[in-house]
Amino acid sequence: MAGNLYIIKPAIGKTVSKNADNYTTELEKILKDKDFKKELRKNIIKFLRHAASVNPDIKIKRHDFSLKLEPDNILIPLLYIDNVIDFNDTFSKQDSVLYKGNIYIGMSFLMFQLSSEAMIYSLPLIVSVPYLGDKPQVDLSGLAAPIRTEIVNFFKNPDSLTPLAGRNLADCLDDLDNIFKSxxxxxxxxxxxxxxxxxxxxxxxxxxxxxxxxxxxxxxxxxxxxSKSRGPGISKAINYAVKKFGVGYLRGGDVGFSEKDNTYHSSRRxxxxxxxxxxxxxxxxxxxxxxxxxxxxxxxxxxxxxxxxxxxxxxxxxxxxxxxxxxxxxxxxxxxxxxxxxxxxxxxxx
CATH class of the missing domain: 3.30.160 (Double Stranded RNA Binding Domain)
Known part of the structure; x- marks a missing residue:
């Protein structure tokens, strides 16, 4: 498949349940930072353009509402927080007790095709941030800056993917149905x-x-x-992304996009x-x-x-x-x- 692929604004969120996640409030604050989301979305586009560069016939572009586009050529990127895991060691320094360790933030970068809302690409990510403090409970909000930096740096660095993984992403962009044949x-x-x-x-x-x-x-x-347990969270994120997209696609017709209520129906995700x-x-x-x-x-x-x-x-x-x-x-x-x-x-x- 050669031609232009249009990327709508990536959805950024989390699927961790409130019962399992001790950092719900802090994560909300980190992910809602406007400058962070703007920088991240810009570098996700660059990341995909770099992957597609091995095939000169594929062009990655931002979605433009002024154009009449084929829904098969529009992609929804989704980056979500899958899990947050911390651990620490307790040790004494003179008369005080310190807690030293790392916090791991597990993420997934997924892409969906708009017409079918089907997943066409999946990449698990892990961000590790060290901390040192005087309290046993990690203060995630205090680590907000390095967490944001590490997430953005993955998409900013063209060497983040191994050659084979980069090739897989390039093949996916070249043939959006390839994932279901693999x-x-x-x-x-x-x-x-x-x-x-x-x-x-x-x-x-x-x-x-x-x-x-x-x-x-x-x-x-x-x-x-x-994991199947993440399915409901992923579905909510896709529904949100489609809602933000702001148009409806009438399946089975030749009308393309129309300014209607969102009436998407998913046959496979x-x-x-x-x-x-x-x-x-x-x-x-x-x-x-x-x-x-x-x-x-x-x-x-x-x-x-x-x-x-x-x-x-x-x-x-x-x-x-x-x-x-x-x-x-x-x-x-x-x-x-x-x-x-x-x-x-x-x-x-x-």
């Missing part, structure tokens, strides 16, 4: 070994981060479908997964050296991605020096080993 994947069950269940303090956070990391790594050469992975996580901890001031430990994580046709084993370990002034040690080192293990699935043992 192999689609999803991650279903995530299990922790008995030993891991005893070591990890917060199972929910660990499993959520595992899913985010695995989705991101798998998406480099496979189409990974968002998220493709059905053809292949499914289960993940098993095994962890280990070993003290290498110990004295009065500190102890050196090795934290190892093995991730087994299993489906009917293959078993992928990703193994990584991190060494950590734990000072005696630490008043508590979180899951931070197992998190780091998990991140390293799942950073490049293609290099894992099959």
């Amino acid at each position: 192999e689609t994947w999803s991650i279903d069950k995530i299990k922790l070994s008995d030993g891991t269940s005893k070591r990890i303090k917060n199972h929910k956070k660990f499993i959520a981060l595992t899913r985010m990391l695995a989705n991101q790594s798998l998406s480099q050469d496979r189409l990974v479908i968002p 998220l493709p059905v997964s053809k292949h499914h992975f289960d993940i098993m996580i095994k962890t280990g901890e070993k003290t290498i050296d110990e004295n009065e001031a500190f102890s050196n430990k090795k934290y190892a994580t093995a991730c087994y991605l299993i489906n009917d046709s293959q078993k992928i084993r990703c193994l990584n370990s991190v060494k950590a020096t734990i000072a005696s002034r630490h008043t508590g040690v979180s899951d931070i080192y197992f998190y780091n080993a998990l991140i390293n293990a799942l950073s490049d699935i293609n290099s894992c043992k099959r």
